[in-house]
Amino acid sequence: MTYSNKRGFNLKESEVTDEALYRNRRDLLKAMGYMGASMLLAPYSHLAHATNAPNPTFNRQPLSFTGSNRDSINDKLTPEQKVLTHNNFYEFGAQKHQPAELAQRFVVNPWQLKIHGEVEAPITLDYDDLFNRFTIEERIYRLRCVEAWSMVIPWLGFELSDLLRMVKPTSNAKFVRFKTLYDPAQMPGQNNRIVGGGIDYPYREGLRIDEASNSLTILAVGLYGKTLAPQNGAPIRLVVPWKYGFKSIKSIVEIELVEQQPETTWNMLAPNEYGFYANVNPAVDHPRWSQSSERRLTTGGLFSRNRIKTQLFNGYSEQVAHMYKGMDLATYY
Amino acid sequence: MTVIDVFAIANKHRVWLVKLVIHLSAMLPVIYYYYLAINDQLSADPVEAILHFTGIGGFNLLLLTLSVSPASRIFSLHWLVHVRRLLGLYAALYALLHVSSFVLFELQLDLALFIDEIVQRPYITVGMAAFVLITLLAITSWSVLRRKMGRRWQALHNYNYLLTTLVAIHFYWSVKSEIVEPSIYILITFALLCFRWPKFKRGFNRLVRRLRSHNRC
Numbered sequence: 001m002t003y004s005n006k007r008g009f010n011l012k013e014s015e016v017t018d019e020a021l022y023r024n025r026r027d028l029l030k031a032m033g034y035m036g037a038s039m040l041l042a043p044y045s046h047l048a049h050a051t052n053a054p055n056p057t058f059n060r061q062p063l064s065f066t067g068s069n070r071d072s073i074n075d076k077l078t079p080e081q082k083v084l085t086h087n088n089f090y091e092f093g094a095q096k097h098q099p100a101e102l103a104q105r106f107v108v109n110p111w112q113l114k115i116h117g118e119v120e121a122p123i124t125l126d127y128d129d130l131f132n133r134f135t136i137e138e139r140i141y142r143l144r145c146v147e148a149w150s151m152v153i154p155w156l157g158f159e160l161s162d163l164l165r166m167v168k169p170t171s172n173a174k175f176v177r178f179k180t181l182y183d184p185a186q187m188p189g190q191n192n193r194i195v196g197g198g199i200d201y202p203y204r205e206g207l208r209i210d211e212a213s214n215s216l217t218i219l220a221v222g223l224y225g226k227t228l229a230p231q232n233g234a235p236i237r238l239v240v241p242w243k244y245g246f247k248s249i250k251s252i253v254e255i256e257l258v259e260q261q262p263e264t265t266w267n268m269l270a271p272n273e274y275g276f277y278a279n280v281n282p283a284v285d286h287p288r289w290s291q292s293s294e295r296r297l298t299t300g301g302l303f304s305r306n307r308i309k310t311q312l313f314n315g316y317s318e319q320v321a322h323m324y325k326g327m328d329l330a331t332y333y
Numbered sequence: 334m335t336v337i338d339v340f341a342i343a344n345k346h347r348v349w350l351v352k353l354v355i356h357l358s359a360m361l362p363v364i365y366y367y368y369l370a371i372n373d374q375l376s377a378d379p380v381e382a383i384l385h386f387t388g389i390g391g392f393n394l395l396l397l398t399l400s401v402s403p404a405s406r407i408f409s410l411h412w413l414v415h416v417r418r419l420l421g422l423y424a425a426l427y428a429l430l431h432v433s434s435f436v437l438f439e440l441q442l443d444l445a446l447f448i449d450e451i452v453q454r455p456y457i458t459v460g461m462a463a464f465v466l467i468t469l470l471a472i473t474s475w476s477v478l479r480r481k482m483g484r485r486w487q488a489l490h491n492y493n494y495l496l497t498t499l500v501a502i503h504f505y506w507s508v509k510s511e512i513v514e515p516s517i518y519i520l521i522t523f524a525l526l527c528f529r530w531p532k533f534k535r536g537f538n539r540l541v542r543r544l545r546s547h548n549r550c
Contacts, residue, residue: 085377149378193513
């Protein structure tokens with residue numbers, strides 16, 4: 001079911017190929033099953049980089065949702081398969097193909113998400129609450145990685161502001177702090193420097209309260225019509241589409257409202273490279289990657305012409321620019 | 334033909350055989366990876382995968398080239414020296430593929446951006462310096478030029494040590510936080526350079542002598 005809504009984050013007219021691909025994903029998955037059965041992929045399996053279906057152990061459930069901005073997208077969707085196999089989730093390996101391989105046995109149910117801190121009504125949500133207590137909507141967003149690649153993903157989720165309203169923040173609540181699950185037994189990267197890239201776990205992120213309350217900010221529980229795969233941050237993750245991808249923390253177990261600006265993982269690791277704000281900004285370069293343009297990962301191999309200009313706030317200026325009025329975005333990067 | 338005969342023949346043609354192995358193991362993966370990448374079958378981001386493959390592959394070949402002379406000395410395999418140039422040339426080919434894939438597929442021929450990147454990103458600056466060096470070494474590997482250049486040829490080809498060091502730094506600087514792999518490469522590079530310690534010492538002494546005699550004048 002689709003309905004139009006006129007909120008500003010809506011993108012325009014979708015391209016037919018990928019819309020069809022989306023609708024036919026069952027057929028596609030079935031076809032891939034046949035390919036798997038005929039062992040076509042087997043000879044490639046020793047190649048670490050060869051992309052193929054992720055190990056299908058993890059079972060993604062179909063999700064129902066009420067609204068979508070799908071009917072008004074003008075960016076071609078990134079194929080589901082690429083969204084599932086190209087992940088930065090260092091808890092499951094620092095190479096992009098690793099999370100899809102190492103996360104399939106991740107246990108998401110039971111799950112507990114604790115929301116506390118400067119709030120009047122702290123609450124702990126369990127697995128079913130994540131899907132039942134809020135209005136789940138489809139949001140098609142651009143995802144821009146600081147490494148200068150980007151995707152377009154149909155997320156399913158609810159606005160973080162819905163959750164914040166529920167716990168009633170006090171006047172002291174100036175920032176929101178997020179934490180990923182810490183479970184070295186399940187997450188090999190937390191147990192091993194080589195696998196996990198030497199990051200100080202658990203992964204932490206933060207937003208200013210107005211950023212967290214912005215209607216673009218969602219907690220996603222699914223993508224492409226189904227619950228999230230572990231490599232994408234199951235069962236619940238943050239999506240902040242005008243910021244670089246690393247702000248969108250995965251597999252969240254704790255949300256705390258606080259008075260001071262919280263410490264955030266990449267900022268602690270290399271403060272000169274990763275700011276607290278991490279707003280997508282073509283004018284502010286990362287020391288290793290020019291941010292003026294990006295490669296949009298959709299379909300096509302080596303020769304596809306997919307380098308596009310990067311837009312300020314990833315193209316969401318209209319909805320978010322007002323929050324940064326008067327701030328020097330080169331200082332607060 | 335007995336087993337002994339086979340060994341005898343293999344022994345007689347060992348340089349030729351090892352060269353064949355080098356050709357096959359350097360060329361076949363390149364063809365296979367580019368084939369997959371062109372058809373969008375090499376990971377979700379074929380460009381990144383190709384850059385990693387050619388980069389690491391080239392570095393491996395460079396380190397192999399550097400291990401020829403210590404290995405031939407330690408294991409008394411003096412004929413190994415005959416395959417060194419081939420290894421070095423393949424390292425140069427991988428470097429060429431690495432740089433041209435970066436320009437063609439990553440930057441998609443945005444040459445202004447390419448120049449910008451060389452100037453602004455230290456890891457790319459260092460990488461380009463290494464690429465210029467390996468290109469010079471590859472061009473001058475031609476026997477005719479080697480004879481013509483005489484003693485200057487060896488002087489030029491000693492820059493291989495600098496080149497390898499630059500590649501190690503390029504790799505280390507290019508990663509985000511996963512420094513274990515580049516660190517291992519730096520250790521291997523360092524170990525291979527240690528075998529050249531007497532050579533470095535001689536060169537250093539020569540430099541000191543030259544400076545001293547210069548001062549007396």
